[in-house]
Amino acid sequence: MSNDEKKLTHIDETGAANMVDVGDKAVTERIAVARGSVRMLPSTLQMILSGNARKGDVLATARIAGIMAAKRTHELIPLCHPLALTKVAVDITADQELPGLVVEALAKVTGQTGVEMEALTACSVACLTIYDMAKAVDRGMVVGDIRLVEKRGGKSGHWSAH
Amino acid sequence: MSNDEKKLTHIDETGAANMVDVGDKAVTERIAVARGSVRMLPSTLQMILSGNARKGDVLATARIAGIMAAKRTHELIPLCHPLALTKVAVDITADQELPGLVVEALAKVTGQTGVEMEALTACSVACLTIYDMAKAVDRGMVVGDIRLVEKRGGKSGHWSAH
Amino acid sequence: MSNDEKKLTHIDETGAANMVDVGDKAVTERIAVARGSVRMLPSTLQMILSGNARKGDVLATARIAGIMAAKRTHELIPLCHPLALTKVAVDITADQELPGLVVEALAKVTGQTGVEMEALTACSVACLTIYDMAKAVDRGMVVGDIRLVEKRGGKSGHWSAH
Amino acid sequence: MSNDEKKLTHIDETGAANMVDVGDKAVTERIAVARGSVRMLPSTLQMILSGNARKGDVLATARIAGIMAAKRTHELIPLCHPLALTKVAVDITADQELPGLVVEALAKVTGQTGVEMEALTACSVACLTIYDMAKAVDRGMVVGDIRLVEKRGGKSGHWSAH
Amino acid sequence: MSNDEKKLTHIDETGAANMVDVGDKAVTERIAVARGSVRMLPSTLQMILSGNARKGDVLATARIAGIMAAKRTHELIPLCHPLALTKVAVDITADQELPGLVVEALAKVTGQTGVEMEALTACSVACLTIYDMAKAVDRGMVVGDIRLVEKRGGKSGHWSAH
Amino acid sequence: MSNDEKKLTHIDETGAANMVDVGDKAVTERIAVARGSVRMLPSTLQMILSGNARKGDVLATARIAGIMAAKRTHELIPLCHPLALTKVAVDITADQELPGLVVEALAKVTGQTGVEMEALTACSVACLTIYDMAKAVDRGMVVGDIRLVEKRGGKSGHWSAH
Numbered sequence: 001m002s003n004d005e006k007k008l009t010h011i012d013e014t015g016a017a018n019m020v021d022v023g024d025k026a027v028t029e030r031i032a033v034a035r036g037s038v039r040m041l042p043s044t045l046q047m048i049l050s051g052n053a054r055k056g057d058v059l060a061t062a063r064i065a066g067i068m069a070a071k072r073t074h075e076l077i078p079l080c081h082p083l084a085l086t087k088v089a090v091d092i093t094a095d096q097e098l099p100g101l102v103v104e105a106l107a108k109v110t111g112q113t114g115v116e117m118e119a120l121t122a123c124s125v126a127c128l129t130i131y132d133m134a135k136a137v138d139r140g141m142v143v144g145d146i147r148l149v150e151k152r153g154g155k156s157g158h159w160s161a162h
Numbered sequence: 163m164s165n166d167e168k169k170l171t172h173i174d175e176t177g178a179a180n181m182v183d184v185g186d187k188a189v190t191e192r193i194a195v196a197r198g199s200v201r202m203l204p205s206t207l208q209m210i211l212s213g214n215a216r217k218g219d220v221l222a223t224a225r226i227a228g229i230m231a232a233k234r235t236h237e238l239i240p241l242c243h244p245l246a247l248t249k250v251a252v253d254i255t256a257d258q259e260l261p262g263l264v265v266e267a268l269a270k271v272t273g274q275t276g277v278e279m280e281a282l283t284a285c286s287v288a289c290l291t292i293y294d295m296a297k298a299v300d301r302g303m304v305v306g307d308i309r310l311v312e313k314r315g316g317k318s319g320h321w322s323a324h
Numbered sequence: 325m326s327n328d329e330k331k332l333t334h335i336d337e338t339g340a341a342n343m344v345d346v347g348d349k350a351v352t353e354r355i356a357v358a359r360g361s362v363r364m365l366p367s368t369l370q371m372i373l374s375g376n377a378r379k380g381d382v383l384a385t386a387r388i389a390g391i392m393a394a395k396r397t398h399e400l401i402p403l404c405h406p407l408a409l410t411k412v413a414v415d416i417t418a419d420q421e422l423p424g425l426v427v428e429a430l431a432k433v434t435g436q437t438g439v440e441m442e443a444l445t446a447c448s449v450a451c452l453t454i455y456d457m458a459k460a461v462d463r464g465m466v467v468g469d470i471r472l473v474e475k476r477g478g479k480s481g482h483w484s485a486h
Numbered sequence: 487m488s489n490d491e492k493k494l495t496h497i498d499e500t501g502a503a504n505m506v507d508v509g510d511k512a513v514t515e516r517i518a519v520a521r522g523s524v525r526m527l528p529s530t531l532q533m534i535l536s537g538n539a540r541k542g543d544v545l546a547t548a549r550i551a552g553i554m555a556a557k558r559t560h561e562l563i564p565l566c567h568p569l570a571l572t573k574v575a576v577d578i579t580a581d582q583e584l585p586g587l588v589v590e591a592l593a594k595v596t597g598q599t600g601v602e603m604e605a606l607t608a609c610s611v612a613c614l615t616i617y618d619m620a621k622a623v624d625r626g627m628v629v630g631d632i633r634l635v636e637k638r639g640g641k642s643g644h645w646s647a648h
Numbered sequence: 649m650s651n652d653e654k655k656l657t658h659i660d661e662t663g664a665a666n667m668v669d670v671g672d673k674a675v676t677e678r679i680a681v682a683r684g685s686v687r688m689l690p691s692t693l694q695m696i697l698s699g700n701a702r703k704g705d706v707l708a709t710a711r712i713a714g715i716m717a718a719k720r721t722h723e724l725i726p727l728c729h730p731l732a733l734t735k736v737a738v739d740i741t742a743d744q745e746l747p748g749l750v751v752e753a754l755a756k757v758t759g760q761t762g763v764e765m766e767a768l769t770a771c772s773v774a775c776l777t778i779y780d781m782a783k784a785v786d787r788g789m790v791v792g793d794i795r796l797v798e799k800r801g802g803k804s805g806h807w808s809a810h
Numbered sequence: 811m812s813n814d815e816k817k818l819t820h821i822d823e824t825g826a827a828n829m830v831d832v833g834d835k836a837v838t839e840r841i842a843v844a845r846g847s848v849r850m851l852p853s854t855l856q857m858i859l860s861g862n863a864r865k866g867d868v869l870a871t872a873r874i875a876g877i878m879a880a881k882r883t884h885e886l887i888p889l890c891h892p893l894a895l896t897k898v899a900v901d902i903t904a905d906q907e908l909p910g911l912v913v914e915a916l917a918k919v920t921g922q923t924g925v926e927m928e929a930l931t932a933c934s935v936a937c938l939t940i941y942d943m944a945k946a947v948d949r950g951m952v953v954g955d956i957r958l959v960e961k962r963g964g965k966s967g968h969w970s971a972h
Binding site: 655656657658659663664665684695696705706708709712713716717720723724725726727728764765768769772773775776777779780781782783784785787788789790791792793794795796799807809 | 817818819820821825826827846857858867868870871874875878879882885886887888889890926927930931934935937938939941942943944945946947949950951952953954955956957958961969971
Binding site: 012016017018019020021022023074075078079081082083084111112 | 353384387388391392395396406407408409410411412413414415432433434
């Protein structure tokens with residue numbers, strides 16, 4: 001299918017925004033993985049990893065925030081469907097090159113619609129939580145590169161970013 | 163004050179994450195502005211701006227989603243204080259160079275703590291809503307460069323990103 | 325069945341209010357449509373449709389508010405079940421006779437209980453949002469005639485208001 | 487001021503919907519009272535008042551639902567400000583003429599913006615809750631005449647519907 | 649299986665807290681019953697049961713609060729899954745020996761994971777609501793003995809506290 | 811004042827439950843501290859403290875859950891007022907005698923009403939979160955002794971449990 005034939009599915013023929021009807025889609029296991037990062041000063045990363053915080057608590061707080069946000073995606077993104085997520089996981093790793101923290105979020109459901117937005121929301125809120133906890137020492141942090149990296153299930157099957 | 167003397171304010175002396183006590187801070191008018199973007203294919207931007215959607219509805223939906231998310235920041239970011247926001251505004255403009263959409267969010271309060279997280283949350287959720295509405299035509303969009311660009315009020319006075 | 329034999333299903337034999345057990349009901353596709361209106365001064369309707377607002381933004385905001393509210397029906401109506409809605413749509417049309425705006429909301433689920441309350445909640449909140457956006461020019465608007473107009477699926481099959 | 491000079495305050499000069507800035511408004515005690523009704527069959531009213539339900543529980547449930555909804559108004563109505571409500575009350579009385587139940591809701595705040603939407607939301611959700619609890623016996627009920635009946639405080643002072 | 653072989657299922661091999669993947673569990677009918685109590689002065693119990701309150705309203709309010717809280721368990725308990733509960737019921741009885749009120753909550757679902765937390769959350773919030781409504785006369789009340797008393801469905805079958 | 815003259819303040823003269831009007835109360839700094847516990851098998855406590863979990867993550871998750879729940883108290887407890895909390899803190903310590911974990915929660919506000927319910931809610935939800943994370947190894951845990959231990963500010967001044 002050419003790009004020209006594609007449609008913005010949330011917009012109906014009159015141009016109004018509406019939830020897509022997923023009632024006729026197949027119930028399959030669907031997984032999505034999203035990734036993003038928080039770029040920061042080297043000294044900020046150092047402080048989070050070994051400074052006056054236990055590493056556990058900053059990262060644990062961000063991870064929990066991300067998991068809880070995934071469950072509320074349909075309250076935040078107007079046209080998302082409420083879903084009975086079967087799993088959400090958030091991993092956070094340090095990247096000295098960036099420098100900063102890389103957040104990866106996975107969402108999973110057995111249902112009629114994909115979970116990309118749940119993974120992206122978990123990732124975004126985990127990043128914002130890191131920002132919140134470190135902003136007193138580094139106001140210039142940047143949350144970035146939030147994107148889908150993998151998607152399984154549904155009509156389009158397996159897709160990965162590269 | 164040198165960076166070394168700075169502290170991760172949400173982490174107490176035992177390393178546990180806690181809400182900072184803002185009860186003794188001055189009540190002042192506080193404003194924060196955050197900016198971010200959604201990078202997309204040129205054809206996706208074209209479709210949003212003039213394609214099978216009325217421009218109004220995609221952007222209006224994202225703007226409303228951002229405003230509503232700002233009001234729920236303290237439910238999403240674990241250590242944020244609940245605030246009686248006096249204003250939230252979200253503006254979205256096209257950037258053909260990017261190519262994509264640039265989202266700017268402003269939050270305002272008369273209170274004892276800043277509204278950076280509210281502006282950043284509004285910006286992030288508006289970006290995610292754009293992603294949601296266009297993902298059927300462009301899975302490779304990237305939400306990025308979400309950062310604070312301006313901050314007024316409170317002890318640190320006026321600050322801007324440049 | 326005569327009306328006398330009918331029961332207020334949410335009230336148990338001791339008179340206490342409780343959620344009805346729907347665990348044994350059939351999983352079927354269920355649809356409900358609700359309708360309501362906001363009566364206003366002719367000049368208010370005129371202003372919304374062509375005045376200092378783009379028509380799109382007032383109606384788009386109300387439509388989005390209605391859709392989002394449908395997803396939160398079980399949080400608002402104490403004895404409603406949480407449901408994985410497959411579609412919500414809100415349409416708003418002008419009625420010069422009224423004069424005012426007519427809001428129609430549709431909710432759909434594949435599940436064990438009906439979606440009347442979801443359609444009615446979407447309709448009510450869309451009406452309230454219109455009221456909110458126009459109240460500065462017309463405090464006397466009246467939200468009214470919110471009612472179920474159609475219902476499909478479940479034991480009682482198809483029902484329409486007339 | 488003529489009606490022509492009035493503006494839809496939530497719409498800015500570009501036509502975009504935004505929260506009004508209330509930061510410069512006076513902090514005063516503000517009260518709003520809203521009223522609405524649920525019209526029903528005489529037998530339904532009879533059943534609620536003396537049938538297989540204790541009168542207390544149906545009306546208590548609706549009253550609690552209305553009070554709780556008032557506190558969430560800013561989550562439902564996109565451009566409403568979060569408010570530290572100081573009081574919410576919901577009264578429900580039978581009207582044999584209607585026939586049906588009349589719901590009156592009062593909201594109060596000491597703040598910078600009015601509480602009309604909080605009173606109207608409490609009233610609407612209490613009506614919807616009554617509908618929910620009686621819909622098994624009377625699908626044709628109509629929620630109606632939801633309107634502001636009184637408003638005190640703020641720049642416009644005291645206003646009542648008649 | 650010996651206790652030593654058991655695991656804290658929400659903690660993965662790296663020690664991070666995550667939602668357990670329930671996607672491969674069987675869909676069965678699952679029921680959980682939790683019980684708890686609010687101990688109070690004899691005069692407080694007397695006042696609630698026959699004093700200046702109608703018995704109905706205090707207990708009805710607590711019961712409704714418990715039911716509504718069950719539906720929000722996954723928003724409160726970080727690693728709980730969102731569930732389409734098919735029934736929630738809360739019963740409150742007086743215990744002159746305690747003296748106080750005993751709250752029993754039942755939750756039911758047809759799904760892939762148990763509903764213990766939903767029953768426990770309903771029970772806890774109903775107890776807290778009783779505390780709230782009586783705290784002006786008795787600050788020393790104690791909420792206690794909140795525990796699971798019965799569990800049906802899922803791999804472990806039927807379990808009861810004794 | 812004798813106990814006989816005291817009133818259940820949330821119940822009005824007609825017996826209906828309503829939010830107390832706090833609009834005329836003084837704005838003062840108010841603090842409340844609540845305490846509770848989770849009793850468990852010695853082996854469960856051991857596993858949480860040093861077993862297959864990092865101690866940090868179980869306790870950090872419960873602490874975050876408690877803090878976030880405090881901010882939502884007014885959504886859970888029907889007649890609680892929404893409050894702009896200035897601080898919430900949750901501490902969790904092991905008690906080998908119990909055996910189990912003791913949770914202490916502090917809430918603070920500058921406002922017109924006390925924060926007992928916020929402290930009690932934080933404490934309860936932190937306890938429930940511990941239960942959730944350990945229930946796979948110990949179904950018989952009991953959440954108990956949730957009570958107010960200290961209260962400062964407001965008309966009644968300083969009060970402590972002993």
